[in-house]
Amino acid sequence: MPAFSTDTAGTAVSKEPDRIFAKPLAQVPDFAFNEDVVRVFPDMIKRSVPGYPTIVENLGVLAAQFAQPNSVLYDLGSSLGAVTQALRRHVRTDGCRVIAVDNSAAMVERCREYLNGQDSMFQELLPVEVIEGDILALDFQPASVVALNFTLQFIAPDQRTALLSRIRQALLPGGALILSEKLRFNDTEEHALLTDLHVAFKRANGYSELEIAQKRSAIENVMKPDSLEEHRERLLAAGFSKVVPWFQCLNFASLIALP
Ligand SMILES: C[S@@+](CC[C@H](N)C(=O)[O-])C[C@H]1O[C@@H](n2cnc3c(N)ncnc32)[C@H](O)[C@@H]1O
Ligand SMILES: O=C(O)C(=O)C[C@]1(C(=O)O)C=C[C@@H](O)C=C1
Numbered sequence: 001m002p003a004f005s006t007d008t009a010g011t012a013v014s015k016e017p018d019r020i021f022a023k024p025l026a027q028v029p030d031f032a033f034n035e036d037v038v039r040v041f042p043d044m045i046k047r048s049v050p051g052y053p054t055i056v057e058n059l060g061v062l063a064a065q066f067a068q069p070n071s072v073l074y075d076l077g078s079s080l081g082a083v084t085q086a087l088r089r090h091v092r093t094d095g096c097r098v099i100a101v102d103n104s105a106a107m108v109e110r111c112r113e114y115l116n117g118q119d120s121m122f123q124e125l126l127p128v129e130v131i132e133g134d135i136l137a138l139d140f141q142p143a144s145v146v147a148l149n150f151t152l153q154f155i156a157p158d159q160r161t162a163l164l165s166r167i168r169q170a171l172l173p174g175g176a177l178i179l180s181e182k183l184r185f186n187d188t189e190e191h192a193l194l195t196d197l198h199v200a201f202k203r204a205n206g207y208s209e210l211e212i213a214q215k216r217s218a219i220e221n222v223m224k225p226d227s228l229e230e231h232r233e234r235l236l237a238a239g240f241s242k243v244v245p246w247f248q249c250l251n252f253a254s255l256i257a258l259p
Pocket of ligand 1: 077101103104135136150
């Protein structure tokens, strides 16, 4: 049985510490959202992404401003449903429901358990459906909020514009896409400084040099960050009218894109 603790919002999440890259690996495999990662994911993402708890909680606050009556709120690449839980806690608009989508079977299974836990702890939460599937193949329903919280960076770069165009077409007037990503920077000095500071953040959170180096090589083939300029241009090309960054901590940022 996994060990559970209660996060700031009162919901239960695994507290198993991330030691995945702690021992030297003869060959570091490409990073995958498998059973091993699922077990430690809450710890991993909190210790790896500066500002993650602030982004997740405020995503709920932001979503409440954009939610339209009788519409869908999507959490794409939902992992364990942290964003879904925040949406369900904060949005009170009539007739809204959440659809969470992830293509990792292990993530989806545990996500459903956590959402059952949330249902048993809180009343009047938005209805939720968790779909195991590829967001690139999703048939979007009219939506007022779409969250891509650290998911687009795992989508093949040549598929990103098409995905964003389909999201844009599904978005209702008054709605928004909220996109959080790790950033790279076109200015070499800025990129080096923020990368070094991110390493310092990981070190301060207890990761060793070996863990940091092995994780870096595990994600380099599967996670391809863009610059803020690339995100802005792509979102405008996909038909969004306005892109507003609302959060940045080191090399991680979150943007609001308006239809
Ligand atoms: C960094 S995690 C997202 C974290 C999560 N949104 C949160 O805030 O806790 C990226 C997730 O995207 C999922 N993913 C990657 N590519 C996907 C795709 N094509 N379709 C659906 N899910 C995908 C992965 O399985 C993984 O769970
Ligand atoms: O950039 C890194 O070093 C990370 O670990 C980032 C990151 C992410 O941004 O999603 C990568 C994989 C895990 O999902 C958790 C964090």
